[in-house]
Amino acid sequence: MxxxxxxxxxxxxxxxxxxxxxxxxxxxxxxxxxxxxxxxxxxxxxxxxxxxxxxxxxxxxxxxxxxxxxxxxxxxxxxxxxxxxxxxxxxxxxELEQQRELLLAEFQQSTLHTLESWLLQWPTAAYAVKQNPQIPADRLLKLVQPIEQLLEKWGIEAIADVGTELPYDPQSHQLMDGTAKPGDLVKVRYTGYKQADKFLYRAKVSPVT
CATH class of the missing domain: 1.10.260.40 (lambda repressor-like DNA-binding domains)
Known part of the structure; x- marks a missing residue:
């Protein structure tokens, strides 16, 4: 042949x-x-x-x-x-391994650029709080904005705000205590996150009694 x-x-x-x-x-x-x-x-x-x-x-x-x-x-x-x-x-x-390493380095650099202000200011803010616990919390919340911007850039969004009361959905909610059926009113205690249609972390909830 x-x-x-x-x-x-x-x-x-x-x-x-x-x-x-x-x-x-x-x-x-x-x-x-x-x-x-x-x-x-x-x-x-x-x-x-x-x-x-x-x-x-x-x-x-x-x-x-x-x-x-x-x-x-x-x-x-x-x-x-x-x-x-x-x-x-x-x-x-x-070559593919070298390309992966290059892309990872570029990704890390881009991420560090987004988090720059938080990286520089958060340690100082944490030290200030230890020295003076009376510092208003809203000052610290502003420092978290770069992290929120990074999550937004990646298309990651919160399922629901903490304290929100909404119908129980087993797909996106995780019960911390008690029992609940789909549609029962629950309260968000820890927010969850999703990226597009994929759930990364379910929101932790408790039944509203």
């Missing part, structure tokens, strides 16, 4: 496992051109970008490493190509 037949047969087997029955459908799912796919079938792997192979692997619902492994096992004449791909794969993994 020729190299092209080997790789074509291997590719067809991978396609059938995920219910893909034409090369055009695979191209659409992977976001690659038919020309790029023909190169893969002909064994011209070294002429393809590693990112192209990664797209094809996602279209086949397998990892890039598994795709490389399958192609290498199917093509006994492509040992050198397989080794090159392994090296390129390791290189890509290193």
């Amino acid at each position: 020729s190299q092209e037949q080997d790789l074509t047969h291997c590719l067809q087997q991978l396609m059938q496992k995920v219910g893909i029955f034409s090369y055009r459908e695979l191209c659409q799912k992977a976001g690659v051109s038919e020309k790029q796919l023909r190169r893969l079938r002909r064994g011209e792997i070294q002429q393809l970008r590693l990112t192209t192979l990664e797209k094809i692997s996602r279209g086949l619902q397998i990892s890039l490493r598994d795709l490389i492994q399958a192609l290498g096992e199917s093509d006994s004449t492509a040992t050198d190509s397989h080794q090159v791909l392994e090296q390129e794969y390791k290189k890509l993994q290193l």
Whole structure:
């Protein structure tokens, strides 16, 4: 069996496992051109970008490493190509890790910029309160605004304000004591948070008697 037949047969087997029955459908799912796919079938792997192979692997619902492994096992004449791909794969993994570290550093820097005034002023305010417990609380509340701005920036919002009385909803509320049925009136003792439609923390509530 020729190299092209080997790789074509291997590719067809991978396609059938995920219910893909034409090369055009695979191209659409992977976001690659038919020309790029023909190169893969002909064994011209070294002429393809590693990112192209990664797209094809996602279209086949397998990892890039598994795709490389399958192609290498199917093509006994492509040992050198397989080794090159392994090296390129390791290189890509290193680049992705470096990119993640860079994005994390940028994220941390952006967060620190938002919290700058709180970071600088809160320790001094806490020290002042210890020295003089009579300091009005509203002065301290203003210092929390950067944190509120950060939560707003991330799309995180409170479920309900503390002290609010509202109908009990087991999905968004957590009973601290007593019992309640859905719709019973409860009072918020600790606020909860959600991000878009996802509940991060349920609000802690108590029945209103």
